[in-house]
Amino acid sequence: MNDSLRMDRVRRFIGTLNQACELGLAVESAREGELVLRLPYSDQIVGNPDTGVIHGGAITTLMDTASGSVIMCALDDFELCPTLDLRVDYMRPAEPHRPVFARAETYKITRNIIFTRCEAFQDVGETIANCVGTFMRIGREATPKAYRDLITGGENDQS
Amino acid sequence: MTNPEILKHTQQTGDFSRMLESIPYARFIGLECDRFGDDLIFRLPRKEQNLGNPILPAIHGGVIGGFMELSAVIYLMMAQETLRMPRIIDFSLDYLRAGLDRETFAECQLTRQGNRVANVMITAWQKSRSQPIATARAHFLLED
Numbered sequence: 001m002n003d004s005l006r007m008d009r010v011r012r013f014i015g016t017l018n019q020a021c022e023l024g025l026a027v028e029s030a031r032e033g034e035l036v037l038r039l040p041y042s043d044q045i046v047g048n049p050d051t052g053v054i055h056g057g058a059i060t061t062l063m064d065t066a067s068g069s070v071i072m073c074a075l076d077d078f079e080l081c082p083t084l085d086l087r088v089d090y091m092r093p094a095e096p097h098r099p100v101f102a103r104a105e106t107y108k109i110t111r112n113i114i115f116t117r118c119e120a121f122q123d124v125g126e127t128i129a130n131c132v133g134t135f136m137r138i139g140r141e142a143t144p145k146a147y148r149d150l151i152t153g154g155e156n157d158q159s
Numbered sequence: 160m161t162n163p164e165i166l167k168h169t170q171q172t173g174d175f176s177r178m179l180e181s182i183p184y185a186r187f188i189g190l191e192c193d194r195f196g197d198d199l200i201f202r203l204p205r206k207e208q209n210l211g212n213p214i215l216p217a218i219h220g221g222v223i224g225g226f227m228e229l230s231a232v233i234y235l236m237m238a239q240e241t242l243r244m245p246r247i248i249d250f251s252l253d254y255l256r257a258g259l260d261r262e263t264f265a266e267c268q269l270t271r272q273g274n275r276v277a278n279v280m281i282t283a284w285q286k287s288r289s290q291p292i293a294t295a296r297a298h299f300l301l302e303d
Contacts, residue, residue, distance in 0.1 A: 018210040019219035022187075046183040047229070048244050055184035056247050057225020064221040065211075080212070083220045087251045147214055 006030040006073045013069055013151050020065050023058060028101060035070040037062060039100045052096035056129075059100060059120055060088055063131040066104035067116040071135060074106040074114070078151050080143040081114055081135035088131045098122050112137055170237065178233070188222055190229055199237060201230035201265040210260060218258035224250070227265050227281040227295045234267035235277055235299055245277065245299035252295040261285055263292065275301055 007030040014020045014027065014037075023045065028036040039062040047055025064086055071081050094100050104118040114135040120128040140148070162181065169178045173194035179185045188209055191202040203209070203218075203226045211219030228250055235245045263285050270278040281295040282288075 016213045017219060018208050018213070019222050020211070022208045044183050044187045047232075049181055049183065055182075055225065055229065056250065057184055057188070057221070057228050060224040060228065060250070060252075061219060061221025064219070064224065068220075080214070082257070083254050085251070085253045086220070086224065087249070088224075089249045090247050093246075144214060 001076055003029075003031045006032075006035075008153060009072045009078065009151055010035060010069045012153060013072060014065065016147075016150070017065065019061060023061060025062065025065055030073050033070070033074045034103065034105045035066055035073050036101055036103045037066045037069070039102070041097050041099055046096075051093070053093040054096070054100070056088070056090060059090075059094065059129055060086070060131075062100060062102045063088060063104070063118045063120055063129065064133070066102035067118045067131065067133040068135060070104040070106055070116060070118075071114055072151075074109060077140050078143070078148045079137060079140050080147075081137055084113070084134040084136050086131060086133045088129055090129045091127050092125070094120075094128050095122055095125060098124070100128060166236065175233075182229070184225065185229060188226055188229075190226060192230075192233060199230075199234055199266070201226070201233070201267075203263040203265070205261055207260075212257075215257055216260045218260065218263065220254060220258070223254070223258050223263070223283060223293050224252050224295070226263065227252070227283055227293065228297065230265045231267050231279045231281050231295075231297050231299070235269070235279060235301075238269060239272075239301070243302075245301055248276070248298040248300055250295060250297045252293060254293050256290065256292045258283070258292045259285060264288075270296075272301075277301055 045058040108115040118131040175192040209222045265283040
């Protein structure tokens with residue numbers, strides 16, 4: 001699978017997640033085992049109106065989505081993997097009026113579990129947050145074929 | 160959120176509408192809160208825009224996290240009568256069951272409060288409190 005197929009799959013997948021669409025999450029780049037998503041700034045997701053800083057919950061959703069979607073950049077077959085847990089460390093508030101990016105990677109894949117890590121950052125300054133997650137593999141067949149085909153776009157690379 | 164008048168009003172009346180109205184992210188996900196005596200129960204009504212997995216369908220895990228995190232912030236502000244928003248340090252979230260497309264509740268417990276840091280436990284459930292969909296633990300910084 002090449003990077004443009006990975007990017008297409010992640011785009012289609014994120015397009016099926018209402019909340020990701022609400023937040024305007026977009027794919028920046030995808031390669032084997034690594035994915036970068038972007039969360040645009042919006043007044044709607046501010047947590048502290050005095051400072052204009054966006055709420056940690058939006059960052060959590062960004063990182064959860066990036067960590068869950070990077071799995072598609074690591075496995076050839078599309079498998080939907082439920083999140084077991086997430087641990088987020090907030091290093092500093094995000095600078096208002098700038099997008100936040102999340103770079104996720106799978107750092108260990110076993111038969112049952114996928115381990116991910118993810119960093120949230122902006123185009124200036126230091127790391128906003130770090131996140132580690134674990135996802136459970138419930139198998140390809142746990143996801144209806146119609147949905148799998150929707151995400152893979154019916155590519156013929158299911159080898 | 161530093162509007163002391165709104166916080167006072169909320170503490171005196173138990174009516175969270177003005178406070179929640181002043182936090183855009185609370186409106187974005189639709190968070191609500193009710194006070195029963197000293198207890199606070201947070202509520203996330205069913206909302207199509209909050210969904211993630213379209214097959215089940217299920218609430219996006221990030222929204223469940225954001226709901227629990229914001230619940231803990233409001234809980235701490237009410238518990239401490241502080242005028243400042245506590246700043247989150249870390250958040251550790253275990254997903255126990257799929258959060259289905261229905262109303263979700265959360266309650267918080269102050270596990271330990273020090274001078275500068277508070278440790279809060281959050282539990283979220285849907286149909287039955289005895290079957291939580293997620294539990295979380297968070298640390299907050301109470302001062303600069």
